[in-house]
Amino acid sequence: MRIKIICTAMIISGMLVACGGNAAETKSAENTSGAVTMEKYADSTQKGVQSKVKKYRVISESGKAVETTKESTVAETTAATTQAETTIAENTKAETTQAPDVCLSALVLEQTSKQTEQTEAKKETVSENKEGGEIGLNPEWQYASFSKINSGKSVLYKAGENAKGITIAVNAGHGTKGGSSQKTLCHPDGSAKVTSGTTKAGATTAIAVSEGMTFADGTTESTVTFEMAKVLKDELLSRGYNVLMIRNDTDVQLDNIARTVIANNNSNAHIALHWDSTTADKGAFYMGVPEADSYRNMQPVASNWEKHEALGKALINGLSANGTKIFSNGRMAMDLTQTSYSTIPSIDIELGDKTSNHGKDELKRLSKGIADGLDIYFGK
DSSP states (O other): OHHHHHHHHHHHHHHHHHHHHHTOOOOOOOOBTTBOOOOOOOEEEETTEEEEOOOOOOOOOSSHHHHHHHHHHHHHHHHHHHHHHHHHHHHHHHHHHHHHHHHHHHHHHHHHHHHHHHHHHHHHHHHHHTTTEEEOOOTTSTTGGGOSOOOOOEEEEOOSSSOOSOEEEEEEOOOOTTGGGOEEESSTTOOOOSSOSSSOTTOSEEESSOOOOBOTTSOBHHHHHHHHHHHHHHHHHHTTOEEEESOOSSOOOOOHHHHHHHHHHHOSEEEEEEOOSOSSOOOEEEEEOOOOHHHHTSTTHHHHHHHHHHHHHHHHHHHHHTTOOEEEEEEEEOOOHHHHHOSSOEEEEEOOOTTSOOSHHHHHHHHHHHHHHHHHHHTO
């Protein structure tokens, strides 16, 4: 509307200038005291710029020669006046013709300005999302001393809009070069594992970080979990969750204990992303807390295992509602390092196995299911 008003004003201004030129007064020559004066003024003002047509003066003396001189001069003056009027009319026409171009330029300028503002807004959002920065393992944190590989950093992203004030630790499983060369205690109290997995039951130490499996198409599990983590991060940020990316690159020098302790101290829930090593495409499930009393009575498991179970069930419900295939009842009991050291709701979610689809569309569907599960858990 503002541009329309500006264009209309400019066109009206041009028309008024043209009319003023046509209506300019031409004074008649007077034969008094041997002097006649003819003056012609044409003033045109557009955008603060004033154009003045020159003043023409004709002096007549008595006699024939005076008549000739008078006629000749008047003719010249009339020609000059006509030229001035023509010039004004042409200028008015040009200005009127150019008005739409000026309007178009103003429109383009305004659109460009809006695009610039949108770009700046996006930059601000990205800046807000990275506001938290890098977070490493603080040796003063509880259980930090049990870690063997901990020189890496996690990255905290903060939601730019509709922030919920809830931070989710997204842990892309595996992806620590040299992780299998170190071993850490399975439990903080030094007791033995109660179930078999990568490490057999009865063992007191476990590989710090395993390398993971390889999909049927040759893709490594660590690659897929990282891609999944990035997609999930975007989904969670869009819903107002802050995201702690435990592994923010293809490799991070943080073992399972370091990852868990960082999550304990900087997030409200911890989700580790994995795919199982079987080949039946059996569907998704979470690693539940074993029913063994010795395990459930051990700290910090005793204070948190019910929260772990509630989170796992919520995630399975969210995944199922989005069409993800679920294995059995969606749960498999497993004694994990992650669970054994967690002081916040924490779950290892297996999103399929070696033969499962892990394309971009599938990862997006899985991320929506996990996010829906978190909404269920936190009541958002």
